[in-house]
Amino acid sequence: MKTTQLALLPIAITFALTGCGGSDGDSNKSGEAPTYEVAATLSSANVGMPFTVCADFDRDWSCGSGEPSIQSEQQTFMLKSADIKIKISPLLVKAPLTGNGTRSATANVVLATPAVGESSSNLINGVTTLVVGEMLLGSSKEQAVAKVAANIKALGITPSADLLTASDDPAVAEFEQQVVNVLGQMAKRSESYDRLVAGTAKGVAIYGQEILDGSLTESQLDELATLGMIASQAMNDTGLVKHFNLATGQLTDEPDSGAPGQDASYGLDVTDGGFKFTKLDAKGQPLAADSETWQCVKDDRTGLVWEHKADDKSSYRDKHRMFAYETATLKPHQEDLKIASCTTDGVEVCTTLEYANELNGEGYCGKTNWRVPTMNEQYDLLDFGETAKDAAGNIYGLSVKFFNDLVIGEGELPYGIYWASTLLRTDPGYTSGKHLTHLTQMTNVEESSAMGEMTAYYGLCEAGQSEECISPNALTLRMVAE
Numbered sequence: 001m002k003t004t005q006l007a008l009l010p011i012a013i014t015f016a017l018t019g020c021g022g023s024d025g026d027s028n029k030s031g032e033a034p035t036y037e038v039a040a041t042l043s044s045a046n047v048g049m050p051f052t053v054c055a056d057f058d059r060d061w062s063c064g065s066g067e068p069s070i071q072s073e074q075q076t077f078m079l080k081s082a083d084i085k086i087k088i089s090p091l092l093v094k095a096p097l098t099g100n101g102t103r104s105a106t107a108n109v110v111l112a113t114p115a116v117g118e119s120s121s122n123l124i125n126g127v128t129t130l131v132v133g134e135m136l137l138g139s140s141k142e143q144a145v146a147k148v149a150a151n152i153k154a155l156g157i158t159p160s161a162d163l164l165t166a167s168d169d170p171a172v173a174e175f176e177q178q179v180v181n182v183l184g185q186m187a188k189r190s191e192s193y194d195r196l197v198a199g200t201a202k203g204v205a206i207y208g209q210e211i212l213d214g215s216l217t218e219s220q221l222d223e224l225a226t227l228g229m230i231a232s233q234a235m236n237d238t239g240l241v242k243h244f245n246l247a248t249g250q251l252t253d254e255p256d257s258g259a260p261g262q263d264a265s266y267g268l269d270v271t272d273g274g275f276k277f278t279k280l281d282a283k284g285q286p287l288a289a290d291s292e293t294w295q296c297v298k299d300d301r302t303g304l305v306w307e308h309k310a311d312d313k314s315s316y317r318d319k320h321r322m323f324a325y326e327t328a329t330l331k332p333h334q335e336d337l338k339i340a341s342c343t344t345d346g347v348e349v350c351t352t353l354e355y356a357n358e359l360n361g362e363g364y365c366g367k368t369n370w371r372v373p374t375m376n377e378q379y380d381l382l383d384f385g386e387t388a389k390d391a392a393g394n395i396y397g398l399s400v401k402f403f404n405d406l407v408i409g410e411g412e413l414p415y416g417i418y419w420a421s422t423l424l425r426t427d428p429g430y431t432s433g434k435h436l437t438h439l440t441q442m443t444n445v446e447e448s449s450a451m452g453e454m455t456a457y458y459g460l461c462e463a464g465q466s467e468e469c470i471s472p473n474a475l476t477l478r479m480v481a482e
Contacts, residue, residue, distance in 0.1 A: 033082050034082065034084075035080050035081070035082055036080070036081055036082070036083070036084055036086050036087055037078055037079065037080050037086075038055065038078070038079050038086055038087065038091065038116050038117075039076065039077065039078045039079075039116070039120040039122075040053075040076075040077065040091055040113060040116055040120075040122045040123065040124055041075050041076040041077075041121075041122070041123050041124070042072075042075050042076075042077070042093050042095065042111070042123075042124050042125070043075065043123045043124070043125045043167070043168035044095075044111065044124075044125040044126060044176065044177065044180050045173065045177055046097060046098050046177045046180055046181065047093075047095035047096065047097060047098060047109060047111075047180065048095060048096040048097070048098045049072070049073050049074075049075075049095070050071045050072055050073045051071070051072055051093050051094060051095035051096070052069060052070075052071055052072075052093070052094045052095075053069065053070055053072055053077055053079065053091060053092065053093045053094075053124075054067045054068060054069035054070075054079070054091070054092050055067055055068050055069075055079055055081065055085070055086045055089040055090075055091055055092075056089055056090050056091070056092045056112070057083070057085050057086075057089050058266070058271075059089075059090065059266065061092065061110060061112075061193050061194055062092075063092060063094065067089075068080065068081040068083070068086055079091070083260075084257070084260050085260050085261060087115065087116075087117055087118070088115045088117070088260065088261045089115055090112050090113065090114055090115055090132060091112065091113050091115070091116060091122075091124060092110060092111070092112050093110070093111045093112070093124050094108055094109075094110050095108065095109060095111070096108055097109050097180070097181070097184045107184055107187075107188075108184070108187060109180055109183050109184040109187055110183070110187060110193060111124050111125060111126065111128070111129045111180070111183070112124065112128065112129050112132040112197070113128040113129070113131070113132065113164060114128070114131060114132060114135065114141050114144075114164065119164075119165070121165045122164050122165055123164065123165060123166075123167055123168055125167055125168065125176050125180070126175075126176045126177065126178075126179030126180040126182075126183060127148060127152075127159075127163050127167035127172060127175075127176045127179065128163065128164055128167060129179070129183060129197060130148045130151075130179060130197075130200065130201045130204065131144045131145055131148050131163060131164065131201075132144075132197065132201075133197040133198045133199075133200055133201025133202070134147050134148060134198075134201045134202075136194055136195075136197065136198040136201070137198050137201065137202060145162070145163050145164065147201075148163055148201070148204070149163055151204040151205050151208055152172060152175060152204075152208075154205070154208060155175065155208050155209060155212055157171055157172060157175060158171055159171065159172050160172070174212065175211070175212050178211050178212055178213075178214050179200070179211060181214065182200055182211055182216060182221070182224075183196075183197070183200060185221060186200060186221070186224070186225070189225060191225055191228070191229065194228075195225070195228035195229055196224070196225055196228050197228070198227075198228040199224040199225050199226065199227040199228025199229070200224050200228070202224075202227045202228065203223065203224040203227050206223075206227075207220055207223075207224070234301045234302050234303070235301070235302065235380050236268070236274075236275055236299070236301055236302070236380050236381070237267040237268040237269040237274055237275075238263055238267070238269065238382075238383075238384045238385070239269060239274060239275065239382070239383035239384045239385035239386060239399070240262075240263045240264050240269065240384045240385050241253075241264050241269050241270075241274070241385050242264055242385065243255045243256055243259075243262050243264045243265070244256065244259060244262065245259075246258050246259050268301075269385070274385075275299075275301075275383060275399055276299070276300040276301055277297050277298065277299060277300065277399065277401075277402045278297070278298045278300055279291050279294035279296075279297060279308075279402065280294060280295060280296040280297065280298055280305065280365050280366075281294065281295055281296075281365075282295045282296075282364065282365060283365070283366055284296065284305070284365040284366025284367065285366075286298075289401075294308055295307075295308055295364070295365055296308055296364070296365035296367075297402045297403065299381070302377075302380065303482065304373075304377065304480050304481070304482060305365060305367055305480065305481045305482070306381070306403075306478060306479075306480050307359070307364070307365075307370070307478050307479045307480070308402075308403065308405055309405035309478060310405075311405065313345065314347070315347070316347050316348075316349035316355065316358060318341075318347075319405045319406075319407050319476070320341070320407055320476070321341040321342075321345070321347070321349075321476065321477075322339070322340055322341045322409075322474040322475055322476055322477075323340055323341070323349075323350065323351055323352050323354075323355060323419065323474060323475065323476075323477050324336035324337050324339075324340045324350060324351045324352070324473070324474055325351070325352050325372075325419060325436075325460065325473065325475075326351035326352050326353040326354070327352070327353060327421075328353065330460075330462055331462060331463035331464070332351055332461075332462070332463060333461035333462055333463055333465065333469045333472065334463070334469075335461060335469040335472035336461055336469070336472045336473055336474060337350055337351075338472065339472055339473075339474040340474045341474070352372050352419055352477060355477060355479065356370050356371055356372070356479060359479055359481075365481070367481035367482075369481050369482055370479045370480070370481045371421070371479065371480060371481070372419050372420065372421040372477070372479065372480075373420060373421065373478070373479070373480040374420060374421050374422050375420040375421075375422035375437045375439055375454070376422070377480060378418065378420055378439050378441070379439060379452070379454075381398060381403075382397050382398065382441065382451065382452055383397065383398055383399045384397075384451070384452065386398065386399060386400060388400040390406075390408065390442075392408070392445070392446070393445045394408050394416075394442050394443060394444050394445055394446075395442060395443040395445070395451060396442055397416060397440070397441040397442050397443070397451040397452065398441065406441060406442055407476060408442050408444060409475070409476055413438065413475070414444055414447065415438075415440040415441075415442060415444050415447070415449050415453075416440055416441035416442030416444075416451070417438045417439065417440060417441065417475055417476070418439075418441060418475060418476050418477055418478050419475045419476070419477045420436075420437050420438075420439060422437045423435065423436065423437065423460060424436075424437060424456050435456040435458065435459055435460065436456060436458045436459075436460055436473060437454065437455075437456050438454065438455045438456065438458075439452070439453070439454050440452060440453045440454075458471045458473055459471065460473070461473070
C-alpha cells in the first residue's frame, strides 16, 4: 500500500503453520477447514467492560460485519476465524472510558495493537495504540516500538523492553492512562481517527509532559490533530490489482488463500478505484479524460500538478532532453553542462533551475511554483500495475493513459530515471558529500532492471570543487507544482 490508512502498516510478522491447517493452537482435524486463533489482553485501567474486540481486516478502525469480533467481559480474550488474515491483521478494542470508577455511558475509546501472529501475550492499551500511530506514519513495527519507548524515556520513565507485551508495568501505567484519556477526547472529533492517532503519537515528543500531567489544552489537542493531518498527507496506492497464485505461478484477479494479505487485496486500488488523475490544458483548466492533447496532469489525491512532456525537439520541454542539476545554492559543474542537451540541440535551457524559471515565467498550466520533485513524490506516482510497453518492450512505470511521455533514457542510466531533488549525505571527502538518488520509472527488459528500484551510485559534482568530476550527470526531467 501507499495509503496512510491502517492498511499501510508495514507489519512484519513471521508465523509457522504446521500440517495443512494452522498452528498448534488451531484446529487441524482431517477433512475440516482450519480455525485460526489469536489472543491478547486489554490492560488499560481506565476502560470498562464489556468491550468489543475485532481483527481489523480492512484496516478502517471499525469492526465490520465480515470481521471476527466478540463482546468480552474478560480482559484476556481469544478471537477465532477460518480466515488466516486474523493472524496478520491489527486488533481493535472499542471500550467505554471510566473515571473515578464510573463507567461513561457515552464516552468510548478505540485502542489498537499491531497484528499479533502467534503471540499470546500481546497487550492492547494506550501505549500499543501509540505504536500503531507511529506505524501509520511509516515506521516498521520495531521502529515504532523504539520511537514510543524513546519518547517515554524522555519523560523520565523507564519502560519495559517490549512495549507490546509489557507496557502494563507500574512505571508506565500513569502515562498509559493519560494517553487513553487523550484518545478518548480524539474519538469525539470529526477528523479521521487514524490521523488523530498518528498525530497523538507524533505529538508525544512535543507535548509528552502535558499528556503525562493531564494538562493538554484544547489548542494543544488541535495541534495534535493538525500534526496527524500533515504527517498523513494523501498518497496513492500502488496500482497492483492482481494476486499472485502460488500453485500456478500466474497473476489472477482472485486472491490465493494460500498466500493471503497481498497488496491487491487492500487500499485505494480496491476501495476507491486506484489512481485519480485529471488532464489539464496550458492554462490549468480540466480536460476530458479522453482528450488526445494535454499539457499537465493533476493528481486528484495529492493535489500535485505534474508536467506532461512535449514531443518536440525544438521545445525546451521535449521529453528526450537532458539537464544538469542546479538550484539557487548549488551550481552545476562544467562537466555536467557538457553532456546536457543544450550543447547539441541549440535550445538554451540547460539546467533544472533554468527549466523551472521558464515554466514559472510562463505560468505554465496556471502554476508559478514549478520545481524538481522529491524522490517520495516520484515514487508515489509509480503504477506497479501498468503493463504497457514501448517499442523495445520496456514496461512503463506510470499510467500511460495520462503519462504517455516516458522515455527510457540513454547513456549509463537507461532506466527511465528523472531528476529528483532528494540528495543523500555521503562521505564529505568525495565530491560535495552528496549522492544523487535515482528511481527507475521504467523496466528495462534488456538490462533486467525493475521499475521502482532506488539507487544512489553517483556523487554530485558542483562548480568550483577542487577534485575532478569523475561521473558527470545529466538526466531527463519532469517538473511538479502545488
